[in-house]
Amino acid sequence: MKRKITVRELTLLSLTVAVAMMLSFIESRIPVFVPVPGVKIGLANLAALFALYRLGFRDAALVSAVRVSLSALLFGSPVSFLYSLAGAAVSLILMALLKKASFFSPIGVSVAGGVAHNFAQIAVAALMFDTAALFSYLPVLAITGTLAGTVIGIAGGLLIRKVPTFSDNEKSQ
């Protein structure tokens, strides 16, 4: 299934990666109460959500993969790479399924993705560090993940509506 990528599409894709990197950087500066370096509140999910709705699953996966790899190199560690990867993958797959089911608006999709993101990170960390005690953070993470997911979903929903599609008569800016 080969398709031609237009310049406009490529530009939007690159911009989304750039924004994702910026969000990753910002969240790398925000401490989380969980004692595991690499567990993040999930700001970068905004880029994945936007890409999923406006560019499709494959491009969203690309955005997330590039974002996770680059931010592990730039402001993470090999260990945090694994949590981030697990979090991003689980979150994106769940969001893609929910989007397909068109049961929720982007807000609900983002909330589910945000909570799944945190849970996957904790699960991987608990496995790697062999510490079931980390699971006791799940209730708080469910709450913070839901709140972050709601904010990101509202912002993402606006972006999805406001950023012009490729096919329509977008004015040059």
Added chain:
Amino acid sequence: MPKNAKTNRASAAYLRDALLILSLLLIGAAAFLLIRLTAKDGRYVTVEVGDEPPITVSLDTPAEISLAGGGNTLVIENGKAHVRDCTCPDKLCEKQGKISKSGESITCLPNHVHIRVNGDGGVDVGQ
């Protein structure tokens, strides 16, 4: 699609969003309270540093114990344990605060330190 049908579908989706958000918040809060309220005061902490055999420290006696070759200090006071002067970059272990309830733990991944509160000192693993 008629505009009305579209609006109806959108508001149904928003309603489901709201239900999802509310139930996640409620479940999170309930689970949090359940864990907090059922936790009993512990009497010992088990300290693991890397692959070394775990040591058990009583919470009843105030103490300061240097861990991980001076990487950080475990402080016991007022029946609670916390970590001080850690060399790790983000100090997540210090931000964990004081622990005293059975099952609570402090983890410092960079120094491979794991401290966990146990209900009774009988389960001294290792040696």
